[in-house]
Amino acid sequence: MKRRNFINHVGWTGLGFLWVIGENGLLTSCKIGDNAEKHLNSSALSFVQISDSHIGFHKPANEDVIATLQKAVNAINSLPTPPAFVIHTGDITHLSKPAEFDQAKQILSQLKTQLFTLPGEHDTIGDRGKAYSQAFSQRETKEGLQSWDHSGVHFVSLTNVLDFGETGKGKLGQAQLDLLTRDLAAQKHETPLVVFSHIPLYDLYPKWGWATEDSAHALSLLSRFSSVTVLNGHIHQVIHHSEGNIRFSTAASTAYPLPSPGNGEQPAPVKLPASQLLTALGFRTVEFSPNQDTKLNQHSLV
8 A cells, every 4th residue: 555545534334443553654454353463462562542531521422431441551551562552642631521521530540551631622621621630641742742751662642622713723933833843853864653543633624623733834843753653632533544654643532432524513422222232342452573663553433
């Protein structure tokens, strides 16, 4: 599959696919099954992305989001290769209420590895993320940016939910973009980058606010690197997209699915038959091996 032809939308059925990014920047895929597990490398750097747990949500699309988040945590703890860390890419809660943050902390604290988080817009209601910061204090962040290095990979977490524009899109803000400029200036061209955000950093579907209005500056900074993976939440389904050396992949939710872009007037929670709900929910594992392939694995909660 040639890079210039790679714009792939994986439907929100929750089916698992193994995505492999080779050293030459080309991608191939296969459905996850018994044979896919043999490709896992216990010596690789692996981490888990989880997103959009919406603790506090209680509607027909999922009347027990606590149970589905707990199911995800249990599955992560049971992975054959323990991840280096877990990152939750936002909308931990539904209404930013203290009880919701407390419940989420109780469940996420069961993870057997380090947890990183970043806020979604549902985590910042009424206080620009003050309650979120109190509940999930972690490494120091500046203007919403945090970065760290692990096993030769540089990680950057960006916050784009504090200052929505009039269009309802995400926004990074100039102060955070300036910090990102300085952070990336210290990295070599060949250093693999993984960038996290809640709202997509490209124009996935601007009509629904599935875009970040000032992301062009950030993407221009990322474009000089040979390998960039951008992972976000917010849209509750898996969609892959590529622009040059930058590969984007959205994540499934642990709470409820949303419609595919443009399917309906607005992105309202989708009610599925009970037998199908868990196939639409899940989490992602990512593996990096020196001089080998990078693997993105999607896991449903079935």
